[in-house]
């Protein structure tokens with residue numbers, strides 16, 4: 001029998017029609033929409049007089065540009081208000097489920113999908129958003145699409161897709177103390193570069209990956225896109241099933257049993273081949289931080305910023321430009337650099353385990369005076385748990401400011417902007433120039449490292465801060 005990878009199995013099960021030498025017509029099980037990339041798609045449908053084919057396969061939430069204070073009041077920013085209102089109108093008109101601002105399951109689209117059990121193994125999932133790759137943690141094929149494809153999915157529940165190449169990244173062994181899944185993915189990207197997986201769909205495998213919780217797996221799949229991959233996925237296992245069991249949209253009763261036995265088949269066959277393979281040893285991974293302006297520019301927190309040795313021409317120029325933006329010199333240590341802001345949130349690390357990790361670390365401590373510390377839960381559910389578990393009290397006592405759910409300072413489309421020239425250590429996924437505000441300098445790290453930085457006020461090794 002033909003040996004198949006997990007990716008092949010899910011892909012092949014969703015091809016409606018194979019077009020010789022052309023892209024496949026590909027069926028989409030679930031479609032998430034948010035306020036930024038859906039309005040034009042709906043507008044075009046309207047112009048064409050076309051409806052939404054399967055409204056119950058689409059779920060919406062406003063997340064990108066919503067304010068994170070006073071969410072019960074009218075949104076002040078005009079563009080944001082218009083986009084959120086458009087999303088509301090479009091969902092209402094087409095009978096699409098919407099988790100609106102202030103409702104129990106509002107939040108970042110990639111946080112609420114898994115939380116509600118909408119995201120399930122073996123599914124195909126799309127959203128007009130690159131970090132749709134997050135959902136791959138469940139053994140789903142999940143990827144971002146453009147607005148014209150959003151329109152196509154709304155109208156037909158299908159898109160045209162050429163099958164990407166397949167890559168497997170295996171991480172075996174045990175993680176050291178203070179090393180988290182965020183460090184794994186920052187490490188991988190630093191090794192293979194921000195373009196290293198371009199054209200591939202990545203399967204993450206190995207004992208270090210299997211040992212992770214669902215939330216930690218989501219952090220890894222989330223950042224697949226930051227190394228150029230179309231998406232990333234992890235074979236579902238007992239951890240996945242335990243996470244999903246009893247969730248609102250997960251199958252129930254006899255359907256649950258049937259689903260789990262199907263899901264258990266979703267793994268790469270022994271002997272199946274990949275177009276490219278990488279292997280890493282978990283023991284080599286230490287707490288990581290980025291020093292530059294793409295997520296591949298990462299080093300261990302105890303490391304030095306690379307020198308320009310061996311770099312030439314435009315590469316060297318781009319590298320120095322990036323360091324100049326960050327205000328860093330080649331060869332210097334990153335530890336001890338003063339920081340102004342910390343941001344805990346986003347679809348990478350804005351889930352309850354992340355907030356627990358930060359709260360546990362800062363309990364009984366105070367943030368440093370030079371630090372402004374923002375904590376933005378990924379969803380209302382996360383916010384609720386953070387209150388119930390007493391985490392908010394701990395964080396506020398330490399001097400953190402809690403905001404309401406949304407993308408917030410991850411991309412600073414709302415008022416949550418880091419001022420120009422200031423340094424932010426952030427649990428999010430992108431450190432591009434101006435990402436967190438014009439002129440803002442972003443350094444990506446794990447929630448644990450961010451917590452340690454909040455307390456010391458400078459780049460530090462969380463393993464050394466008691």
Ligand SMILES: CC(C)[C@H](C(=O)O)[C@@H](O)C(=O)O
Pocket residue numbers: 036037064128129130131144411
């Ligand atoms: C606004 C949206 C289209 C964008 C994306 O696709 O990822 C955003 O979520 C981001 O993280 O940059």
Ligand code: SF4
Pocket residue numbers: 063064108110129131346347348406407410411428429
């Ligand atoms: S939290 Fe950040 S990365 Fe995630 S969807 Fe929002 S803007 Fe994009």
